[in-house]
Amino acid sequence: MSGQTDMVLVDKKGMRIDGRKTDEHRPVHIEAGVLSNADGSAYLEIGKNKVLAAVYGPRECHPRHMQDPTKAIIQCKYNMQAFSVSDRKRPGPDRRSIEISKIIAEALEKVVLTEMYPRASIDVYIEILQANAGTRCAGLTAASVALADAGIPMRDIIPAVAAGKADGHVLLDLNKEEDNYGEADVPLAIVPSTDEIVLLQMDGNMTRKEFDKALDMAFGACHEIYEIQKTALKKRYAVSKEDGEDE
């Protein structure tokens, strides 16, 4: 959004620098249950982004004063590894990662049935191993798979994807160049069963018409990612077809 470039981000045929069409998201790969010590976990790759999410809980909420006697709280920590970007990222929480942690926790709160565990806390850890724009969406997508993998009761799984504008074109799922030199970035996360929006931000400028188009594309892509999330979860347990659970 900030930088200037003479790079052609979208060519005359509507092809982007990584060979995608304007309404195409990057290839997504999700794997559930990759860590054995966490209660639930997920590894996600979308394009060059690599994200690891782990979930603990519900467990007793530790800073005692943060407990809520009516429901569980969700504590989220989004963290970028020092090696996740091309110049070394100074480790530790900064303004950006605190913001992202907060919005992801708030999005997850909308789907997790927190009333079932009063006074408890559900801890979500998101580690960005490699970043290439769209990590908050990737992080949220991975976190919701990790939550489901942890067996936490929830209404739905949240998929998230960004849309935006670069080179005068409305694009789906911006990559790093399009994000840096583009005009706008709109991350979106939804509850697929009801199409409710649980996360929506906008950085940059676009017209109302462009915004509507971006939102439409992002909604479509969210539903596609949702299917990938479901497949990843089912794959983990699809060991046998036989009858289980005796007693």
Place this chain on the structure above:
Amino acid sequence: MQKRNAMSARTIVVPGDLLDESGMDAGNNAYVLNGKIYAGVLGVRNVHNDTIGVIPLGGRYMPTAGDTVIGIIEDIGPSNWLVDINAPYPAPLHVSEVPWKVEFGDTSKYLNIGYVVMLKVLMVDESKKIQVTMKDSGLRRIEGGQLVEMPHSKVSRVIGKSGSMIQMIKNLTDCRIFVGQNGRIWIDGNDNAEIAVEAIKMIEREAQSGNLTERVENFIKSRLPQKEKDDREEY
């Protein structure tokens, strides 16, 4: 656990999956939205009469009244102990719920931090406050033996149909085994304890496959020391 409809295939559902829209009742781990029933947790679709629900595949152990569990003493108060029973909340064990007469402040003489006890869940109230007791037949402090942990959702497989699996393991290995509903299993025996532990681990690994009792039986028989078998045959 309720008996499942023999006709229903084993389908895995994820949160948000539509379970039914024909007007069935929502069972465990399912929720209703606009007259349709959706899954509320990752698990196996479960149809029972007119009720559709989900049997969870994982998740934290949530105590219910009447469960027998294995707990580890975590903290000591002047009139109670705090016990870790693998639930999201600590379970306080009051001095009036132990089989001994405990003077005020003498709690640490009876149970100390790290001690392992068998408990029964007395009740769990609305705000998920747990009460446990040791005042029931067979409940006591556990000494010796070893403790195996596994996901509580797989405990029902360790027990088997009306206890068939656990009975078989006990008979073959000659071990004392106590299965806590919270996924902690205590095993004590002489030579065959290791085999029993391995059998339990095998159940945990293969909890989802069929014909498990038979395969575990064969596994234990193959691992039992040959000498003992010969002895038996001689008599």
